[in-house]
Amino acid sequence: MPGRTIFTGDNLDILRGINSECVDLIYLDPPFNSNRTYAAPLDSEARGAEFDDVWTLSDMKAEWIDEIEYRLPALFHLINGAKLSHGESMAGYLTFMSVRLLELHRVLKATGSIYLHCDDTAVHYLKSVMDAVFGIQNFQVGIFWKRTSAHNDSRGFGRVTDTILFYSRQSRINTDAIRVPLDADYVEQFYRFEDERGKYQLGDLTAPRRGTGETGQLWRGFDPNRTGRQWNAPLRGRYAAWVDANVIPGYRDIASPLGRLDALDAAGMIYYPPDQGMPRLKRYLAENPGQVPTNQWNDIRPIGPRARERTGWRTQKPVALLERIINASSNPGDLVLDPFCGCATACIAAEKLGREWIGIDRLPQAAEVLAARARRELQIPMNGDDERPWEDWTPLVLQEPPRRSDLASLTPANPQSDKELLYACQNRRCAGCEYELPLHVLTIDHITPRSRGGQDSIGNLQLMCHTCNAIKGNRGMEYLRQQLVIRGIVSV
Ligand SMILES: C[S@@+](CC[C@H](N)C(=O)[O-])C[C@H]1O[C@@H](n2cnc3c(N)ncnc32)[C@H](O)[C@@H]1O
Ligand SMILES: [Zn+2]
CATH class of the missing domain: 3.40.50.150 (Vaccinia Virus protein VP39)
Structure with missing residues (x-):
């Protein structure tokens, strides 16, 4: 099409x-x-x-x-x-x-x-x-x-x-x-802080479990182990990528966890709560991709x-x-x-x-x-x-309607005229259940399926409704007739 x-x-x-x-x-x-x-x-x-x-x-x-x-x-x-x-x-x-x-x-x-x-x-x-x-x-x-x-x-x-x-x-x-963009109500409720980079909310700089190596060390006088946690300045994920691209070039190349904290601090991205609580990460609204x-x-x-x-x-x-x-x-x-x-x-x-x-x-x-x-x-x-x-x-x-090319891969002359011919020959009825139906709900079926050597010639074609076509699949007419009786669609 x-x-x-x-x-x-x-x-x-x-x-x-x-x-x-x-x-x-x-x-x-x-x-x-x-x-x-x-x-x-x-x-x-x-x-x-x-x-x-x-x-x-x-x-x-x-x-x-x-x-x-x-x-x-x-x-x-x-x-x-x-x-x-x-x-x-x-x-x-x-x-x-x-x-x-x-x-x-x-x-x-x-x-x-x-x-x-x-x-x-x-x-x-x-x-x-x-x-x-x-x-x-x-x-x-x-x-x-x-x-x-x-x-x-x-x-x-x-x-x-x-x-x-x-x-x-x-x-x-x-x-x-x-x-x-995020709802104004949401921004007001969750992005309650603001600096020269715009509105931000607070995020964690630590992760669960005590750190053994560098992540457990004292930094700027703060000890994460005191609360059973360790330093965790983001390295992967969307926010780290944004920081790298917009605030600290090369940020994600800093392998040392404390080195990343230093870099964030130098860039003014760390918030120190007035109550001396653990430092927090500023997560800017500018990075938020918005809501669905x-x-x-x-x-x-x-x-x-x-x-x-x-x-x-x-x-x-x-x-x-x-x-x-x-x-x-x-x-x-x-x-x-x-x-x-x-x-x-x-x-x-x-x-x-x-x-x-x-x-x-x-x-x-x-x-x-x-x-x-x-x-x-x-x-x-x-x-x-x-x-x-x-x-x-x-x-x-x-202005003219298109012609379906998927009705049947008919090699002979013209699928539409074949269809009309078959329709007339079958007295406007489905070749399976024999219900009288409009032409457009009937589709062309190969009496002997092509998978069993049936030809594309008009003598091997018939029109059937979708139901009969689905039941017959690539089997023969005998099978279809039996199934129509079993299912009560036609009487014997
Ligand atoms: C509600 S309007 C569609 C407006 C469209 N969404 C737009 O932004 O312009 C409905 C349209 O359907 C067309 N229409 C109504 N019956 C139709 C039919 N049977 N076949 C094709 N178009 C038809 C009308 O001419 C009309 O332009
Ligand atoms: Zn039928």
């Missing part, structure tokens, strides 16, 4: 054409079921960009319902529950989202991560849908992003946050890539009226928000997908961070805005500008 591509069209058609398990990170910011229409101002870069966030039961297309019921029965029941408890509009919205989330699950790598951005209109239902599709055990955290600073809602609690649901099989994120953000993100500001990144797209998100997500859950070179990309914020952030990306939006303006943003925010000239050749950075703008 080529990166740096923006598709303009319905994301469902496009997702169906993307190979399975090829995406590292998905961010999606779909319509929220807000019952509103969003239109960009006429004088903005995004003029003409307009989308409805209004849902009805007509969004529950019969073929989608069939597909959901077939692929994930729990999800089907969940949507029916929402229809009863909330109403038809919610059921329509969840149906629209569910078929797309099933495809997103298919294209995401097993090691990948997905972040779903929403607000509290539907977050509770979306959480259940995500649990069903991505697995409740893979739910990492709900992030609350403070999207606006003030809200004058005199009649109730002001709604200032969006929720971002984060799922991944791996709980680890790239913490060092997203650290932020909690799940409450108040530090990413909404886009200001005059911000360079502002496009006029009503639902535009800040690049900094996407940068944090991309840094946390992907590495340079990884593929990032945003299936509701709007004015391409995720694409811009991914490009800045050296990731490959695919953006999809129904509106053709998405591609135009991307080009304008790239020129302005990434300083990338587009066609017609001549400072740098256009070929340096050529995003693909495509």
Whole structure:
């Protein structure tokens, strides 16, 4: 799948054409079921960009319902529950989202991560849908992003946050890539001292157990052995490296423990308590790499009226928000997908961070805005500008859905027409369980497996559902039929 591509069209058609398990990170910011229409101002870069966030039961297309019921029965029941408890509009919205989330699950790598951005209109239902599709055990955290600073809602609690649901099989994120300065409260509580190098806290210069050699000797009149301890001026670790690089060049080359104490003292890095207690090490705030953000993100500001990144797209998100997500859950070179990309914020952030990306939006303006943003925010000239050749950075703008190349390594003519032919021959049914199913949920299977000499020719191919395919594996049809009976999927 080529990166740096923006598709303009319905994301469902496009997702169906993307190979399975090829995406590292998905961010999606779909319509929220807000019952509103969003239109960009006429004088903005995004003029003409307009989308409805209004849902009805007509969004529950019969073929989608069939597909959901077939692929994930729990999800089907969940949507029916929402229809009863909330109403038809919610059921329509969840149906629209569910078929797309099933495809997103298919294209995401097993090691990948997905972040779903929403607000509290539907977050509770979306959480259940995500649990069903991505697995409740893979739910990492709900992030609350403070999207606006003030809200004058005199009649109730002001709604200032969006929720971002984060799922991944791996709980680890790239913490060092997203650290932020320590909380002011924390600094105030723990960094209570200050000198000309800035704020610091006190650290130990001794370690447990009496010292026998140099580490047990008297230094500046202080005896560590008196309290059963020994000198331990840091030699390894982050703080020693910082001291070496910023305060005492060559510090880590001083082998003698007392020599290191002398050097620290000469540099003013030792604190002598007024009560004559043991000397302490000054640990400066300047060395602290900051903290990993909690799940409450108040530090990413909404886009200001005059911000360079502002496009006029009503639902535009800040690049900094996407940068944090991309840094946390992907590495340079990884593929990032945003299936509701709007004015391409995720694409811009991914490009800045050296990731490959695919953006999809129904509106053709998405591609135009991307080009304008790239020129302005990434300083990338587009066609017609001549400072740098256009070929340096050529995003693909495509309207046609891609074609999956992983369906089957078919040598004959054209996999898609073979599929359609087989589908017609099989009366739209799975060759195993014989359930009538939509074409896109059926995959090509070799009747006699290739591992047993089966050919790629059309005579040896059939279409089967995922369940039958998984049961059959690389065995024959006889085995599959027996298993379907044993499991009660078909009767004898
Ligand atoms: C909330 S906005 C996304 C904003 C985006 N995060 C940004 O920073 O600009 C949702 C977007 O989804 C698009 N959209 C809605 N339904 C779609 C569909 N079926 N396929 C593709 N895009 C769709 C809308 O055109 C809209 O731009
Ligand atoms: Zn089947």
